[in-house]
Amino acid sequence: xxxxxxxxxxxxxxxxxxxxxxxxxxxxxxxxxxxxxxxxxxxxxxxxxxxxxxxxxxxxxxxxxxxxxxxxxxxxxxxxxxxxxxxxxxxxxxxxxxxxxxxxxxxxxxxxxxxxxxxxxxxxxxxxxxxxxxxxxxxxxxxxxxxxxxxxxxxxxxxxxxxxxxxxxxxxxxxxxxxxxxxxxxxxxxxxxxxxxxxxxxxxxxxxxxxxxxxxxxxxxxxxxxxxxxxxxxxxxxxxxxxxxxxxxxxxxxxxx
Amino acid sequence: xxxxxxxxxxxxxxxxxxxxxxxxxxxxxxxxxxxxxxxxxxxxxxxxxxxxxxxxxxxxxxxxxxxxxxxxxxxxxxxxxxxxxxxxxxxxxxxxxxxxxxxxxxxxxxxxxxxxxxxxxxxxxxxxxxxxxxxxxxxxxxxxxxxxxxxxxxxxxxxxxxxxxxxxxxxxxxxxxxxxxxxxxxxxxxxxxxxxxxxxxxxxxxxxxxxxxxxxxxxxxxxxxxxxxxxxxxxxxxxxxxxxxxx
Numbered sequence: 001x002x003x004x005x006x007x008x009x010x011x012x013x014x015x016x017x018x019x020x021x022x023x024x025x026x027x028x029x030x031x032x033x034x035x036x037x038x039x040x041x042x043x044x045x046x047x048x049x050x051x052x053x054x055x056x057x058x059x060x061x062x063x064x065x066x067x068x069x070x071x072x073x074x075x076x077x078x079x080x081x082x083x084x085x086x087x088x089x090x091x092x093x094x095x096x097x098x099x100x101x102x103x104x105x106x107x108x109x110x111x112x113x114x115x116x117x118x119x120x121x122x123x124x125x126x127x128x129x130x131x132x133x134x135x136x137x138x139x140x141x142x143x144x145x146x147x148x149x150x151x152x153x154x155x156x157x158x159x160x161x162x163x164x165x166x167x168x169x170x171x172x173x174x175x176x177x178x179x180x181x182x183x184x185x186x187x188x189x190x191x192x193x194x195x196x197x198x199x200x201x202x203x204x205x206x207x208x209x210x211x212x213x214x215x216x217x218x219x220x221x222x223x224x225x226x227x228x229x230x231x232x233x234x235x236x237x238x239x240x241x242x243x244x245x246x247x248x249x250x251x252x253x254x255x256x257x
Numbered sequence: 258x259x260x261x262x263x264x265x266x267x268x269x270x271x272x273x274x275x276x277x278x279x280x281x282x283x284x285x286x287x288x289x290x291x292x293x294x295x296x297x298x299x300x301x302x303x304x305x306x307x308x309x310x311x312x313x314x315x316x317x318x319x320x321x322x323x324x325x326x327x328x329x330x331x332x333x334x335x336x337x338x339x340x341x342x343x344x345x346x347x348x349x350x351x352x353x354x355x356x357x358x359x360x361x362x363x364x365x366x367x368x369x370x371x372x373x374x375x376x377x378x379x380x381x382x383x384x385x386x387x388x389x390x391x392x393x394x395x396x397x398x399x400x401x402x403x404x405x406x407x408x409x410x411x412x413x414x415x416x417x418x419x420x421x422x423x424x425x426x427x428x429x430x431x432x433x434x435x436x437x438x439x440x441x442x443x444x445x446x447x448x449x450x451x452x453x454x455x456x457x458x459x460x461x462x463x464x465x466x467x468x469x470x471x472x473x474x475x476x477x478x479x480x481x482x483x484x485x486x487x488x489x490x491x492x493x494x495x496x497x498x499x500x501x502x503x504x
Contacts, residue, residue, distance in 0.1 A: 015382075097355070
């Protein structure tokens with residue numbers, strides 16, 4: 001396919017973009033890249049204290065239960081939030097230079113993935129030092145990450161291109177993500193919900209991804225491969241649809257911005 | 258030139274119009290409250306039925322008064338914007354110099370910006386490594402290349418940007434009104450470089466108001482007037498006619 005060749009030809013641009021995004025995020029801050037660790041850790045501390053008192057029920061590893069979910073969740077939200085800005089933020093080069101515009105959402109999702117892999121060190125440190133330990137189920141980590149990557153790519157294609165024409169989306173996304181945080185079993189257990197709510201939660205793709213991460217890091221059990229494969233297929237479908245939307249809308253970028 | 262029959266750029270029945278809004282509603286709230294407002298817009302036709310064939314190795318100037326559609330046509334060729342009707346086909350690697358230094362990052366050094374800027378033009382790291390010395394030498398910024406670009410004077414900035422763009426090794430170059438780069442000395446160097454590229458058989462399209470440089474470099478001129486081709490042919494003929502009518 002033509003698109004893969006195009007992206008391959010512009011791989012250097014993709015690389016510098018990803019580097020710029022990772023380095024640029026904490027540029028001019030004293031602690032620099034340390035914020036990549038501090039941010040989720042502090043967030044984790046807040047959630048552990050508040051929700052720990054409310055929901056933990058004496059579970060000594062509750063903070064790890066949250067941690068395993070919070071780190072992939074952070075990847076999910078930052079990638080989507082940044083997608084809304086990426087085309088608008090690069091307005092001046094879009095108006096002046098030709099390059100495959102697809103590079104922009106792809107580099108947002110890729111730089112997020114790099115950050116996520118680095119942050120996984122936090123999860124590993126927690127499970128090792130708390131005595132939960134590691135299991136061989138970790139071999140599924142790349143597979144789960146791949147599904148999340150493709151899912152995000154699809155969302156990113158749509159969000160980044162639609163926001164150009166419909167700026168409100170940026171704010172709508174903020175609200176949706178805030179709601180989605182509570183609609184995903186991050187701070188509580190799915191079983192704590194009433195049965196009818198549990199069924200609705202099954203429609204949330206992040207529920208299954210979070211469950212899978214928990215299976216390999218926390219519960220040390222086989223993730224539900226059947227669900228993951230369905231999720232993979234749906235994510236690929238979403239990315240294909242998203243790509244066509246992006247392709248159609250990108251023609252007007254230079255005029256709309 | 259044995260390949261002179263090859264078409265590098267083919268513009269086929271191209272129409273382009275822009276919507277001009279008087280007062281644009283951007284957000285949902287505004288759109289719902291003032292839905293009538295968006296109707297107050299005007300469709301302005303910039304290009305009407307443009308047909309143009311530019312052969313490989315040709316050096317063509319687009320001339321015309323402001324607002325005649327020259328830059329729009331160039332942007333269409335670059336694929337930054339797309340026609341409402343008709344098609345544009347280009348053959349071969351294409352570089353546009355619509356605005357120099359687009360994508361420069363002021364906090365990074367000249368050297369780093371060479372990498373950023375070249376990658377926007379689609380070069381790989383290896384290719385940039387190979388050209389790095391050549392680019393720095395052409396820009397004559399050896400002593401400043403590791404300083405942040407924000408410390409450069411505007412002339413230095415332009416020199417660096419031009420040096421990157423000219424060394425990309427494209428087969429088709431689209432250049433918009435930028436031949437006034439730097440001082441006399443650097444301008445002459447640019448012209449020499451353009452002539453060299455011309456001799457190598459590159460296709461070039463210029464948009465410029467400097468009739469002197471048109472005469473100097475181009476073998477064909479296309480005069481756009483009010484979104485249509487008014488005259489197309491030999492540089493001297495077109496330029497003389499253009500000057501006769503406009504002055």
